[in-house]
Amino acid sequence: MCLFGTTVIAQTQVQAIQQRASRTIFARAPDKALPIRESVYRPLPAALELAAEIWANLGIRGQAFSSLDQDLFPRKSELLRERQRCALVRVWQDKTAVFDHYLPKDLILKTHSLSQRLFPLSKSAINLIMSTFCRPGYTISTHSFRRTFAISLRKTLEKLQFTESDIRTVVIKRINKYVGWSTASVEYFKYCRDWVTYRDTPLLKIHPDVISFITNLAELKQSKQVKELIERRSKLKLSPI
Numbered sequence: 001m002c003l004f005g006t007t008v009i010a011q012t013q014v015q016a017i018q019q020r021a022s023r024t025i026f027a028r029a030p031d032k033a034l035p036i037r038e039s040v041y042r043p044l045p046a047a048l049e050l051a052a053e054i055w056a057n058l059g060i061r062g063q064a065f066s067s068l069d070q071d072l073f074p075r076k077s078e079l080l081r082e083r084q085r086c087a088l089v090r091v092w093q094d095k096t097a098v099f100d101h102y103l104p105k106d107l108i109l110k111t112h113s114l115s116q117r118l119f120p121l122s123k124s125a126i127n128l129i130m131s132t133f134c135r136p137g138y139t140i141s142t143h144s145f146r147r148t149f150a151i152s153l154r155k156t157l158e159k160l161q162f163t164e165s166d167i168r169t170v171v172i173k174r175i176n177k178y179v180g181w182s183t184a185s186v187e188y189f190k191y192c193r194d195w196v197t198y199r200d201t202p203l204l205k206i207h208p209d210v211i212s213f214i215t216n217l218a219e220l221k222q223s224k225q226v227k228e229l230i231e232r233r234s235k236l237k238l239s240p241i
Helices: 011-022 046-058 062-066 076-081 105-113 123-132 144-159 164-179 187-192 208-214 224-235
Strands: 086-093 097-104
Touching: 046 062, 046 097, 046 105, 046 123, 046 144, 062 086, 062 123, 076 105, 086 105, 086 208, 097 105, 097 164, 097 208, 144 164, 144 187, 144 208, 164 187, 164 208, 164 224
Parallel strands: none
Antiparallel strands: 086 097
16 A cells, blocks of 8 residues: 555654544444545554554454454464465454454564554554544544445456446455455445545555455356356456456
8 A cells, every 4th residue: 555654753743643633523324434535644653554554454344443453363474374465364343253354464464573562452543543534624434444445446446347247246255255244245335335426536545465365256166157257357358357
């Protein structure tokens, strides 16, 4: 993600962001939460920069993000043996159960390379992350990262020439696997139903390894629909497939 790096900002800037955090309002319906624009981004301290990038690529709700437990991440030794570019992580849901999710390996490895434990984050740290993306008249909610993930993904799939039918009948199975939803879930479409509104609005980008995971149709059960889509994209020399 081009917006996220290892920038360390001055303490005065941190204090200014914290002041904005105290004024941030988070009440908004999940499917109406504002997606996060590139234009509102400001740098964060390095560790929180990484946390924000992880949130953007998990696409989970604020409650699940606040419960994220680093003990449920794969260990470094396991990641180095993992051949795929996205690894399985366990995410708490409503603090009562865990579900499987995926995340780019390099982001997980970065958490292990920090001198201090990153997750779980404090409430103030989460508010600090959120307030970084808020401006007067433009206030995100705890669902904005999930909305951004859904809309950015839908825009990327269009650029890769996946049709609406392709997404609804085939690609959705890979999306659901990545985010830990049931195979038949249509929850994703609730979060991106107005994606056309943001077609020309630059939003936070998704890690390329997430796109590769979701568009890896070879991992699906090879039904007639899947085979036809793979064959059609192969003939048109479209990638990834």
